[in-house]
Every structure is written in structure tokens, then in C-alpha cells.
Amino acid sequence: MKLTPRQQVIVNLVRDGQPITSEALAAKVGVTRAALRPDLAILTMLGILDARPKVGYIYVEKPSESLVKQYISNIKVGEIMSKPVFISEEVTVYDAIVLIFLNDVGTMFVVDSDQCLIGAVSRKDFLKIAIGGTDIHKVPVGVIMTRMPNIIWAESEESAFSAAKKIITHEIDCIPVVERVASTMEKEQLRIVGKISKTNITKLFLKLADNNI
Amino acid sequence: MKLTPRQQVIVNLVRDGQPITSEALAAKVGVTRAALRPDLAILTMLGILDARPKVGYIYVEKPSESLVKQYISNIKVGEIMSKPVFISEEVTVYDAIVLIFLNDVGTMFVVDSDQCLIGAVSRKDFLKIAIGGTDIHKVPVGVIMTRMPNIIWAESEESAFSAAKKIITHEIDCIPVVERVASTMEKEQLRIVGKISKTNITKLFLKLADNNI
Structure with a gap:
């Protein structure tokens, strides 16, 4: 949103002479108060000026920009998520590393026979085991993965802001996007519908x- | 930026009855045209309504939100960059992997004796070599790193938008932030002052x- 030249003049006048009344502003700009009203309304709503009753207009150093926040808060995880890569926990670490390169992803999700989330493995996990002297052709992914319930996840109706907050707070590159399916016994079953990452x-x-x- | 209840009413009236003139709007809202002018000015500037001469007001499905763009374009790489981790190219791959874990980073930068950028190595590079059967205790980082001039970099005065674009276009997790130092011979010398990543x-x-x- 670009300010008009007159709005820019008003902002400069307020910044240099605050607090300033609308009468004084109108006189300096050379128009009537009524003519100035739409501009003052816009600048106040944008958070650039603050109207203080009986004092006048004040210049706000850091506009609240709540438009940006509203805009961002409306974007849902489901709109921006990507396709995840799944593997089963019996796959060997070596084969899983081959798959992570073939798919060119940083994280893969481990699912059971019902396609429900049971774990996650990342390049970091693979690198740790690969230099540890273990035979990566024998060890299955199930041994080294991060296992449920220690996995942070998001839902597609959640805001992108909320998912980004989880990613940063928990220092994870990528989290699965899940939907809850009917729980069997006492275990919550989560089916993976996507993934969301810093990318x-x-x-x-x-x-x-x-x-x- | 929150709309006032009256502005919301105006938006709904325009959406349902577009194109609509300011006279018709004023009559529906029950105020004078003059009273409606500040609201119409705000809604038009926000890009929510479009004023078409001799036609009336039209509702805009996707506001241009150029305020968001302006705001974002003003943020510089230097304001948001992090501290980089450096190593020299003689370090063995094994020792470098230990360092990448100790520092908990995804990418490290390789510098010469003048602290100038000569290469970069990531978890992905390390994982590739670690499963390849090579003796990682003997091979130096210099052999596996991505070498200049094949490294994408940013400068601290560049916009965060521009750096993010490089990261996505070139599919890199993290790029160095550099400053140019006096070039010796024909080679451009770049000193690392930070790094900027998807994080x-x-x-x-x-x-x-x-x-x-």
C-alpha cells in the first residue's frame, strides 16, 4: 500500500511537529479539516499516526502492521504442505539412506501397516549412525528413528504460523501433517497427509x- | 488492520451488489455520501474495493497487499543472519562431522588462511561420503566440499527476500553472507560475515x- 504524496506530507508534518491538531495540520497543508479527514483516517488505521483525544496526532515509530498478521494467520498448513516420503520400520538404515537421496528429502516418516505414523528419521540421525561403526546394512530404521509419541506434528487446518512456531520452538526441520483416525485401544492413531518444513x-x-x- | 463494523457492512454490500455506486451505498448504509467517503477511501487503498469511474465500486477477491511486500522488502540480510561455523580444508571428514554435531549446524564453511571463503560442506555431503566405504579418517574436507566459484552467497545489505529467493531457487539450506575484500590477482576474495538459512x-x-x- 503506497501513501499518496499528500499523505506523505502529512506524515512528515506530524513527525516533525508532534503532537499536532487536525486544525494545525489542515492549515499547514492548505486544505480544510474535512478534506484532510480521509487521509487522517487512513494513516491512523494503518497505525502510522496515533490520534490522541485533546492532544493531537502522534507519529508511531513502529506501526503495528496487524494487516500482515491477519493475512499470515489465515494461511493454513493444508495450503502449503508437501508430499511426504514414507518407509516401514523394517527397512535397513542403508536402504533408507538410499531412499532419502533418491527422494532428495531431509526427513522421512515411518508408518505401520495401517499407514499410521510411528516414527521419523532425518539426515542427522543417519549421519550419527553412519559414523558410529554400526553395520548399517543390518540395523533396521526402527532402531534409530524418533518414535511416537515424541514426534511433533501439525494438522492441515492449523495456521502456517502455528506450524512454523512448532518447527522453530522444537528445532526440527520438518514435521508431519496428520489427521486423527479412529483410536484403537488406548493409542491415538495418526495418518500422515503431508509434511511441512522450513522450505x-x-x-x-x-x-x-x-x-x- | 481491522475493518470497522461499518467498513465490513460496506464490503458485504459491494460484494453482493457489485458494481454499486457511492450514492446507492450511502442510501443502503443510511448515511450521506460525504460521511461514507473516508471508509471508501480506506477500502480502496487497502485494495479491498476497486473504484471504477462511471461504473461503481467492485469487490476485489485478492487484495494486492503491497504493504506486505514493501514491509518485507525493507528487511536486510544483515538484520537476520546468524553466526557461521568455519573450518579449514585440511580437517578430516570425520573431524568435520564431529564439529557439525558439536555446533549443531547443517552447513559449515571452509576458509583459507586469510579467512576467505573457499568452500561449503553440508550434512548431505557428509552422509554421501560416510556410506561410500571411504576412510573418513583420512579424507580431508577439501576433497568433498562444494568449491568456489560454485557457491551461492548473499551480502548483508541485500534484502532478506532476495536471499530467500536464492535459497529456494538453488535448493540450498544455508548460504554464506560475505563482504568483498581487495581482490588479489584475478580472484575475487570474499570474507564470511554470517550465514542465512531457511531457519x-x-x-x-x-x-x-x-x-x-
């Missing part, structure tokens, strides 16, 4: 700036 | 939404 958030950031949403 | 961009995204900038 998705970085792409979203670019889209925001590029106006492509 | 920095994801954190920036959270800050944008949290209004913490």
Missing part, C-alpha cells in the same frame, strides 16, 4: 512478498 | 506475524 515456510515468505497468494 | 527466514516469518520487528 514450505520460506516459499510462503517469498509468495507473501511476491503477491502471489 | 532465519522461518524465524522472520514468525516475527512478521508476531509484530516483533
Whole structure:
């Protein structure tokens, strides 16, 4: 949103002479108070100026930009998630490393025979085991994966903001996007419908700036 | 930026009855055209309504939100970069892997004796060599690193948007932030002053939404 030349003049006048009343502003700009009202309304709503009753207009150093927040909060995980790569826990670490290269991903999700989430493995886990002297042709992924319930996940209806917060708070590159399926016994069953990573958030950031949403 | 109840009413009226003139809107809202002018000015500037001469107001499905773009374009790499980890190219791959775990980073930068950038190595490079049957206690990092001039970098005065674009376009997790130092011979010398990764961009995204900038 670009300010008009007159709005820019108003902002400069307020910054240099605050607090300033709308009468004083109108006199300096050379128009009536009524003519100035739409501009003052816009600048106040944008958070650039603050209208203080009986004092006048004040320049706000850091506008609250709550438009940005509203905009961002409305974007859902389901709109920006990617396709996940699954493996079963019996796959050997060596074969899993081959799969992580073939798919060019940083994290793979481990599922049971019902396609429900039981674990996750990342390049970091693989690198740790690969230099440890273990025979990676024999050890199955199930031994080295991070296992449920220690996996952070998101749901597709959740905001991208909330998912990004989980990623940063827990220092994870990529989290699964799941939907709850009927729980059997006491265990919660989660089916993977996608994944969301720092890559998705970085792409979203670019889209925001590029106006492509 | 929150719309006032009256602005919301106007938006709904336009969406349901577009194109609609300001006279017709004023009559429906029950106020004068003059009273409606500030609201129409705000909604038009926000890109929510479009004023077409001799036609009336039209509802815009996707506001251009150029405020978001302006805001984002002003954030510089130098404001959000992190501290990089350096190594020299003689370090063995094994020792470098130990360092990548100790520092808990995904990428390390390789520098010469003048602290200038000569290469970069990531977890992915290490994982590839670790499963390849090579003796990682003997091979130096210099053999497996990505070498200049094949490294994408950013400068601290560049916009975060531009750096994020490089990261996504070239599919890299992390790029060095450099400053040019006096070139010796025909080689351009770059000194590393920071690094910028998808983590920095994801954190920036959270800050944008949290209004913490």
C-alpha cells in the first residue's frame, strides 16, 4: 500500500511537529479539516499516526502492521504442505539412506501397516549412525528413528504460523501433517497427509512478498 | 488492520451488489455520501474495493497487499543472519562431522588462511561420503566440499527476500553472507560475515506475524 504524496506530507508534518491538531495540520497543508479527514483516517488505521483525544496526532515509530498478521494467520498448513516420503520400520538404515537421496528429502516418516505414523528419521540421525561403526546394512530404521509419541506434528487446518512456531520452538526441520483416525485401544492413531518444513515456510515468505497468494 | 463494523457492512454490500455506486451505498448504509467517503477511501487503498469511474465500486477477491511486500522488502540480510561455523580444508571428514554435531549446524564453511571463503560442506555431503566405504579418517574436507566459484552467497545489505529467493531457487539450506575484500590477482576474495538459512527466514516469518520487528 503506497501513501499518496499528500499523505506523505502529512506524515512528515506530524513527525516533525508532534503532537499536532487536525486544525494545525489542515492549515499547514492548505486544505480544510474535512478534506484532510480521509487521509487522517487512513494513516491512523494503518497505525502510522496515533490520534490522541485533546492532544493531537502522534507519529508511531513502529506501526503495528496487524494487516500482515491477519493475512499470515489465515494461511493454513493444508495450503502449503508437501508430499511426504514414507518407509516401514523394517527397512535397513542403508536402504533408507538410499531412499532419502533418491527422494532428495531431509526427513522421512515411518508408518505401520495401517499407514499410521510411528516414527521419523532425518539426515542427522543417519549421519550419527553412519559414523558410529554400526553395520548399517543390518540395523533396521526402527532402531534409530524418533518414535511416537515424541514426534511433533501439525494438522492441515492449523495456521502456517502455528506450524512454523512448532518447527522453530522444537528445532526440527520438518514435521508431519496428520489427521486423527479412529483410536484403537488406548493409542491415538495418526495418518500422515503431508509434511511441512522450513522450505514450505520460506516459499510462503517469498509468495507473501511476491503477491502471489 | 481491522475493518470497522461499518467498513465490513460496506464490503458485504459491494460484494453482493457489485458494481454499486457511492450514492446507492450511502442510501443502503443510511448515511450521506460525504460521511461514507473516508471508509471508501480506506477500502480502496487497502485494495479491498476497486473504484471504477462511471461504473461503481467492485469487490476485489485478492487484495494486492503491497504493504506486505514493501514491509518485507525493507528487511536486510544483515538484520537476520546468524553466526557461521568455519573450518579449514585440511580437517578430516570425520573431524568435520564431529564439529557439525558439536555446533549443531547443517552447513559449515571452509576458509583459507586469510579467512576467505573457499568452500561449503553440508550434512548431505557428509552422509554421501560416510556410506561410500571411504576412510573418513583420512579424507580431508577439501576433497568433498562444494568449491568456489560454485557457491551461492548473499551480502548483508541485500534484502532478506532476495536471499530467500536464492535459497529456494538453488535448493540450498544455508548460504554464506560475505563482504568483498581487495581482490588479489584475478580472484575475487570474499570474507564470511554470517550465514542465512531457511531457519532465519522461518524465524522472520514468525516475527512478521508476531509484530516483533
